[in-house]
Amino acid sequence: xxxxxxxxxxxxxxxxxxxxxxxxxxxxxxxxxxxxxxxxxxxxxxxxxxxxxxxxxxxxxxxxxxxxxxxxxxxxxxxxxxxxxxxxxxxxxxxxxxxxxxxxxxxxxxxxxxxxxxxxxxxxxxxxxxxxxxxxxxxxxxxxxxxxxxxxxxxxxxxxxxxxxxxxxxxxxxxxxxxxxxxxxxxxxxxxxxxxxxxxxxxxxxxxxxxxxxxxxxxxxxxxxxxxxxxxxxxxxxxxxxxxxxxxxxxxxxxxxxxxxxxxxxxxxxxxxxxxxxxxxxxxxxxxxxxxxxxxxxxxxxxxxxxxxxxxxxxxxxxxxxxxxxxxxxxxxxxxxxxxxx
Amino acid sequence: xxxxxxxxxxxxxxxxxxxxxxxxxxxxxxxxxxxxxxxxxxxxxxxxxxxxxxxxxxxxxxxxxxxxxxxxxxxxxxxxxxxxxxxxxxxxxxxxxxxxxxxxxxxxxxxxxxxxxxxxxxxxxxxxxxxxxxxxxxxxxxxxxxxxxxxxxxxxxxxxxxxxxxxxxxxxxxxxxxxxxxxxxxxxxxxxxxxxxxxxxxxxxxxxxxxxxxxxxxxxxxxxxxxxxxxxxxxxxxxxxxxxxxxxxxxxxxxxxxxxxxxxxxxxxxxxxxxxxxxxxxxxxxxxxxxxxxxxxxxxxxxxxxxxxxxxxxxxxxxxxxxxxxxxxxxxxxxxxxxxxxxxxxxxxxxxxxxxxxxxxxxxxxxxxxxxxxxxxxxxxxxxxxxxxxxxxxxxxxxxxxxxxxxxxxxxxxxxxxxxxxxxxxxxxxxxxxxxxxxxxxxxxxxxxxxxxxxxxxxxxxxxxxxxxxxxxxxxxxxxxxxxxxxxxxxxxxxxxxxxxxxxxxxxxxxxxxxxxxxxxxxxxxxxxxxxxxxxxxxxxxxxxxxxxxxxxxxxxxxxxxxxxxxxxxxxxxxxxxxxxxxxxxxxxxxxx
Numbered sequence: 001x002x003x004x005x006x007x008x009x010x011x012x013x014x015x016x017x018x019x020x021x022x023x024x025x026x027x028x029x030x031x032x033x034x035x036x037x038x039x040x041x042x043x044x045x046x047x048x049x050x051x052x053x054x055x056x057x058x059x060x061x062x063x064x065x066x067x068x069x070x071x072x073x074x075x076x077x078x079x080x081x082x083x084x085x086x087x088x089x090x091x092x093x094x095x096x097x098x099x100x101x102x103x104x105x106x107x108x109x110x111x112x113x114x115x116x117x118x119x120x121x122x123x124x125x126x127x128x129x130x131x132x133x134x135x136x137x138x139x140x141x142x143x144x145x146x147x148x149x150x151x152x153x154x155x156x157x158x159x160x161x162x163x164x165x166x167x168x169x170x171x172x173x174x175x176x177x178x179x180x181x182x183x184x185x186x187x188x189x190x191x192x193x194x195x196x197x198x199x200x201x202x203x204x205x206x207x208x209x210x211x212x213x214x215x216x217x218x219x220x221x222x223x224x225x226x227x228x229x230x231x232x233x234x235x236x237x238x239x240x241x242x243x244x245x246x247x248x249x250x251x252x253x254x255x256x257x258x259x260x261x262x263x264x265x266x267x268x269x270x271x272x273x274x275x276x277x278x279x280x281x282x283x284x285x286x287x288x289x290x291x292x293x294x295x296x297x298x299x300x301x302x303x304x305x306x307x308x309x310x311x312x313x314x315x316x317x318x319x320x321x322x323x324x325x326x327x328x329x330x331x332x333x334x335x336x337x338x339x340x341x342x
Numbered sequence: 343x344x345x346x347x348x349x350x351x352x353x354x355x356x357x358x359x360x361x362x363x364x365x366x367x368x369x370x371x372x373x374x375x376x377x378x379x380x381x382x383x384x385x386x387x388x389x390x391x392x393x394x395x396x397x398x399x400x401x402x403x404x405x406x407x408x409x410x411x412x413x414x415x416x417x418x419x420x421x422x423x424x425x426x427x428x429x430x431x432x433x434x435x436x437x438x439x440x441x442x443x444x445x446x447x448x449x450x451x452x453x454x455x456x457x458x459x460x461x462x463x464x465x466x467x468x469x470x471x472x473x474x475x476x477x478x479x480x481x482x483x484x485x486x487x488x489x490x491x492x493x494x495x496x497x498x499x500x501x502x503x504x505x506x507x508x509x510x511x512x513x514x515x516x517x518x519x520x521x522x523x524x525x526x527x528x529x530x531x532x533x534x535x536x537x538x539x540x541x542x543x544x545x546x547x548x549x550x551x552x553x554x555x556x557x558x559x560x561x562x563x564x565x566x567x568x569x570x571x572x573x574x575x576x577x578x579x580x581x582x583x584x585x586x587x588x589x590x591x592x593x594x595x596x597x598x599x600x601x602x603x604x605x606x607x608x609x610x611x612x613x614x615x616x617x618x619x620x621x622x623x624x625x626x627x628x629x630x631x632x633x634x635x636x637x638x639x640x641x642x643x644x645x646x647x648x649x650x651x652x653x654x655x656x657x658x659x660x661x662x663x664x665x666x667x668x669x670x671x672x673x674x675x676x677x678x679x680x681x682x683x684x685x686x687x688x689x690x691x692x693x694x695x696x697x698x699x700x701x702x703x704x705x706x707x708x709x710x711x712x713x714x715x716x717x718x719x720x721x722x723x724x725x726x727x728x729x730x731x732x733x734x735x736x737x738x739x740x741x742x743x744x745x746x747x748x749x750x751x752x753x754x755x756x757x758x759x760x761x762x763x764x765x766x767x768x769x770x771x772x773x774x775x776x777x778x779x780x781x782x783x784x785x786x787x788x789x790x791x792x793x794x795x796x797x798x799x800x801x802x803x804x805x806x807x808x809x810x811x812x813x814x815x816x817x818x819x820x821x822x823x824x825x826x827x828x829x830x831x832x833x834x835x836x837x838x839x840x841x842x843x844x845x846x847x848x849x850x851x852x853x854x855x856x857x858x859x860x861x862x863x864x865x866x867x868x869x870x871x872x873x874x875x876x877x878x879x880x881x882x883x884x885x886x887x888x889x890x891x892x893x894x895x896x897x898x899x900x901x902x903x904x905x906x907x908x909x910x911x912x913x914x915x916x917x918x919x920x921x922x923x924x925x926x927x928x929x930x931x932x933x934x935x
Contacts, residue, residue: 053550073553080554086547090569099565100555151555
């Protein structure tokens with residue numbers, strides 16, 4: 001029976017260094033939730049606290065209605081897939097998968113049946129008698145997944161499960177993971193440092209940095225309405241420009257933008273590269289092309305505008321207009337695409 | 343021009359000969375090129391093979407042949423029948439098995455808790471335990487045996503204390519107990535080191551994933567930690583069993599002759615070189631040695647997990663409670679004190695006047711060191727000469743063979759390597775008996791001395807027995823040397839010899855030096871083969887000298903002083919080898935990564 005997870009004002013630290021600082025969030029039942037952040041942000045620590053490895057110095061962890069804060073890992077019924085897979089090398093694939101069922105006192109016949117179902121589900125039915133060392137990285141990862149879902153945990157925790165796979169396999173596996181999570185209707189929490197992976201897989205994302213939650217929201221939310229500079233730059237590329245808002249206008253050093261609806265005062269705005277349009281020199285705010293990179297679908301320009309660097313992506317067309325390095329160009333922006341950070 | 347000549351041969355020209363010669367020469371060249379080898383390498387491999395045939399294979403075959411030959415010269419098992427019909431030898435056989443097994447048990451009692459404490463808990467003295475844990479290895483067990491008798495014997499320090507205080511004694515050193523006790527204290531580090539390495543290779547996620555699936559406590563230990571640590575334990579235990587089974591000097595010094603090794607020695611040296619029972623015992627000893635190794639290999643089949651895991655940061659460590667800490671400290675302190683007691687005892691003995699029926703020596707003196715200084719010069723010089731030469735032979739053979747194995751595809755290279763490595767499983771006593779039998783009748787020119795008892799035979803025996811260490815060290819050194827380093831030199835114009843002298847040898851120096859020192863240090867305290875092959879006092883090395891001194895009560899002081907010298911030499915050599923290896927590792931990682 002899948003359940004939601006509640007993190008209630010949790011703090012955690014080693015020797016006075018705070019790893020997690022007053023973290024609160026709710027994961028809904030059946031949701032695929034991602035913890036996204038750079039290394040050292042505390043995302044894996046938070047996941048391990050849910051699994052029962054470590055006890056928060058403050059706050060509570062709830063699974064469904066049940067407070068599990070002091071409960072040891074082996075009594076929690078949450079399944080965790082480890083980054084290293086942690087398959088036991090001295091057991092066959094089938095024995096690995098059967099381990100959790102044996103601890104739950106299932107009958108032998110039922111264990112055999114459940115193991116077969118789980119292995120078939122991850123497409124490894126034929127590999128039951130192999131040792132983990134005889135499997136490829138992708139296969140090991142599937143065994144780790146089968147070993148975890150076979151116990152029908154209330155919550156599925158995934159700690160950077162795809163980081164040891166090559167790029168192509170990673171993309172395949174993440175859609176498989178998502179399909180399986182949907183099929184089982186299980187609550188899942190997914191830790192990653194890869195924003196593309198988080199965007200592709202998660203219903204909602206919590207962005208963490210330096211032990212604090214920076215923002216929680218759907219991938220689109222976070223991209224379109226980042227709450228701060230960290231979120232704006234960690235999820236995709238963003239042009240951050242400091243200035244102040246004054247009666248519906250954003251005023252920076254050398255230019256102003258009309259049609260900004262935000263309260264007056266000092267502010268920073270974020271504009272995505274594809275939301276700026278390049279035109280001839282007089283068509284908008286003046287800038288000079290410093291570099292040009294052809295990336296396939298877009299041409300990326302790095303521009304210099306009065307000491308500020310601006311990145312602009314123009315869609316590539318066969319007969320589209322391009323600008324040479326050193327050319328003077330004019331920039332225009334649709335104010336609706338601008339996010340105001342504080 | 344030559345093409346023109348070939349097109350128009352004059353009658354009777356040497357063209358037919360050329361035509362037959364050149365393909366042959368070409369084939370010869372291709373033959374070696376196909377194996378990626380030069381003629382010098384092929385010759386070197388053949389020379390190493392010859393060395394091993396002459397001084398390892400033939401002597402062992404001689405032992406086997408004598409053991410299986412009836413008096414009339416036919417193949418027969420009659421000597422083995424005699425062996426098992428003789429009650430003394432039957433007893434010796436079971437005693438040897440008993441002692442080896444009990445030593446493994448006692449050594450485990452010391453090593454397993456130590457390894458567990460180190461691996462599982464935050465423990466302040468961990469570094470100290472790691473260091474002191476290997477100290478027993480620097481002193482050969484026979485050196486400590488006499489000191490152990492004075493400390494733990496019937497009238498030794500501990501029993502006198504016990505008797506005065508509580509009115510009873512504990513027979514630590516009575517008969518076989520003494521051998522077990524001495525050997526266990528010497529060899530427990532093998533289990534400690536192997537088990538610790540195994541535990542350190544278990545990633546904490548191995549344990550956490552089991553906890554996550556509902557396992558804890560004893561189940562967690564039984565299903566996950568124990569099976570994963572087993573390979574290290576079994577490897578260490580098998581090594582201890584084999585070493586104890588082969589040890590000749592310790593039982594001899596403790597006056598225990600009803601074991602296999604002393605029986606073989608006594609048969610050969612007192613009954614005579616022709617007595618078949620010595621050879622039968624040798625064959626049985628080899629079988630037991632191989633049996634123990636085979637057993638451990640079977641236990642570990644499909645269980646070598648070292649390379650299957652990413653990372654491997656060791657198990658997660660817990661904090662001990664106050665009681666736990668006190669218990670751990672008490673155990674570690676007691677274990678260290680007991681394992682260092684032979685060292686303390688031998689030191690006291692070397693500076694004591696008389697130590698008999700007393701807790702400590704009566705008075706202290708430096709006289710024994712003076713005696714040693716006057717008398718033992720030749721012993722030390724001999725050890726330096728023999729072990730230095732043996733070490734040299736080992737690194738030359740080891741490095742050459744390792745290079746040929748790793749860098750060429752010459753046929754038979756792996757067989758030669760396996761034969762060289764198999765010397766590990768051959769008891770020194772058996773090799774000594776084989777060499778003695780094979781070369782006893784070969785007389786040296788001029789002096790007419792037997793080749794078997796010529797001092798150089800000791801060098802050869804040491805070299806054969808220590809070759810596996812040097813070969814392992816050299817193989818490791820070359821494996822770290824990426825082949826691209828050599829190819830880069832070749833592409834810049836260096837020839838094979840230039841590559842070898844400018845690139846390979848300089849980069850291997852550290853590894854080779856470590857191999858040399860290890861060979862030297864372990865040969866310096868070898869006694870099994872030494873006892874058999876030393877014919878004259880002037881040829882005797884240090885280990886033999888200690889043994890002879892220790893046999894007489896009056897010689898114990900000087901014997902102990904010699905023992906202290908040997909321990910210091912071996913300790914310094916071991917430390918140097920360790921430092922070199924460490925520095926090399928540091929250099930390589932800085933340069934290459």
